Amino acid sequence: MITKRLLIILFSGVTVLSCCSKNNSNGNNDPNPSVAGNPVETNQPNAKYKPAFAGQTRINGVKTVTPYKATVITDALSRPWGITNLPDGRLLITEKEGNMRIVTNTGATRKPITGIPSVNSDGQGGLLGLCIDPQFLSNRMVYWVFSENVTGGTLTAVAKGRLSDNETSIENAIVIYRANPAANSTLHYGGRILFDSxxxxLVSTGERSDESTRPFAQSVTAAIGKIVRITTGGLPATGNPAFTGTGALPELYSIGHxxxxxxxxxxxxxxLWQSEHGPRGGDEINRVQPGANYGWPTITYGIEYSGEAVSDIQQQNGMEQPVYYWDPVVSPSGMTFYKGNQIPEWQNNLFIGTLSGMHILRLVIENNRVVGEERLLSSENQRFRDITQGVDNALYAITDGGRLYRISRK
Incomplete structure (x- = not known):
């Protein structure tokens, strides 16, 4: 017979306290993956659009049953934006204003690394996503995305450089790629970067927000509103899809973002999976196929901030549907799949930092469909900018408020 105590353990919400004493557990070692419930979103949507298939939005909620804890290991960062692992388990973090720092997994923070080219940190710009070379132990190369001042405004740029042996500077930094055209806008840079197999x-670029630049998301002659695939020298990668149209850029991997x-x-x-900010509603999760068109601004489940329609259609032949979308928005940012063994039920789940949502999303995915959604750390009142799995199999998340969280089994 199920006791009242067991019901309380299974269904109680997650409470995470502040600072280094923040321990959280829902107190059950049951290997059953999750406890299902009603959808986590209860607010009214902005638009009355009908999803393309069942489960495309507002899927049933789930709750983690394995005990875990969340700890703030430092709150001394300044608007961190990107986070990645060094081979020894320390973390390399970018800060929006233009700094890059090394932080240990106990929260010890080093001085800013010098040698980073200047960034335009106005609006949504700055020093953005980063990754290290798969051969970092031998070549010490770091790659990052930033907003660069150029003739005609700003653009999303990719740079690389070598982390010095004493870890105080980036040596021989060079810009290897620029996503043209430039725009007189400080919005929608995209900004994530990672290595493929x-x-x-792979680099994500935004369409720069303005109504004048928005149509470039559908243009194969422009690199904005895209995912591009380039070599470490910034050239189009071999094996990229061939888009039709005169002047189609060879670095394009997908369009319509x-x-x-x-x-x-x-x-x-x-x-490759991707998160994307919609306008007022219509935030998306996409499984990105090479050569595919993801629709913006021709199709969308969001509306203009004014309340007007962006488009009269949400589905069109030749344009991909999002695997999942939110309305109202959660503003999904950096994300990672969990492939550790600390919390077995999280295996292959997608974890996403949200900005306006102020929580970490956990999506359970089966056969390329979302089958469960959970909101973690929602009591923290933090804008979660990026998240990664550490060498130690814990999750590490950074927030606009300067915090670095470690999330691990209790």
């Missing part, structure tokens, strides 16, 4: 770089701030590779399938 072939040793090439608005402001993609999250990229992650599925641990078992190797598929």
């Amino acid at each position: 072939s040793g090439n770089l 608005r402001n993609p701030q999250g990229l992650a590779l599925h641990p078992t399938t190797g598929d």
